[in-house]
Amino acid sequence: MNKYYIISVLVVFLVSSCKKKANDYGVIKSRLEKVLIEDQKYRNPIYDPIKQNPIDAKNLTIVTHIIDSLGWLGKDKIGNDANLALFAVIQHANTLAVMEKYLPVMKEAAKKGDADKRQLAYLIDRVELANNRKQIYGTQYAVDEKGKVYFNDLLDSANVNSRRKSMNLYPIEDYIRKIDSSAGDRK
Template sequence: MQHPTIAHRIIELKNNDLALRDRLAKEGRLSDGYDEEMSALHIHNANILSEIIEEIGYPTVEKVGKEASEAAWLVIQHSIALPNFMKRCASLLKKAVDEHKATPTNYAHLTDRIAVLEGKPQIFGTQFDWDENGQLSPNPIEDKTNVNERRKSVGLLSIEEQTELIRFHARQDNLIPPKNFEQRKQEMEEWKKRVGWVL
């Protein structure tokens, strides 16, 4: 590991993120849209990580160790209010994957998240949301027939296994579907326009 101090800092960002998520879950605040406190922390973490990336490039395992590299990816996944930062990280992560310095699974999650935020179908089916029946289901998937082949190629479980797992964890975290599905959908679209994901 080339940057132990930076590694420690990145892990700290992740721990703060998870601690807040845990608290909001206990308070029942995870099901009513994007919580303002969580949004503020995600932006704060992304800004710090952006400075780190300016200094050392993408935080690969080689540079910061496995735990911190995974932590950096989590911070990027959660930086949904910063489209430019997220897209920049996706291209840096793609380069790292091509050089066998990062995991294709993380790249699959990140590109899917960006696609969904842009209102496009995802490729690997990693992103889930509440559907009109109150179930967590994959967001629309491009060429759904072959999705499990693509998932397997990057080391992911089948879409069926993943759906079961996501729903199990949602029950564990006491997550409940939004009270008004259409209203939540509309609020999400307005938010995506506001932060610059869609025109």
């Protein structure tokens, strides 16, 4: 057989198998749905870092490989839970470098409708606070010794609700009520 024929057949086979893998979102969807369950395993109701951190490291390897290979896959390709897994694992990454690496990828995906703008707001705020800057959307809160919710380092709090609205988040007062029923009278 002609060596060019063999090479041509191998190239066609490799390209078609790569395309098949790239378009086989069912396998990816299933794996990411499992990743989402594992992401929450020792996080709720009480976070146990000794049990959760090794799971997070494994999940991060899976998610970054998928994003690096195929980009940020939208709900239309992998469904809501699998799409949520991409965000949750990056949001829970234990290094700022990982969050910063994938933040622009998620921003671009949000512009295309492949990532949720609300989730993007959470990642942006987490990155801002980790860099000792003020959070933009007021998604990251703390709880004082009396169990009251408060927001550290919030940029221009008078205009936070307009920024939140641009990311499809409800007003911060409603957010506070949701996470702290006793905060209903705070403004």
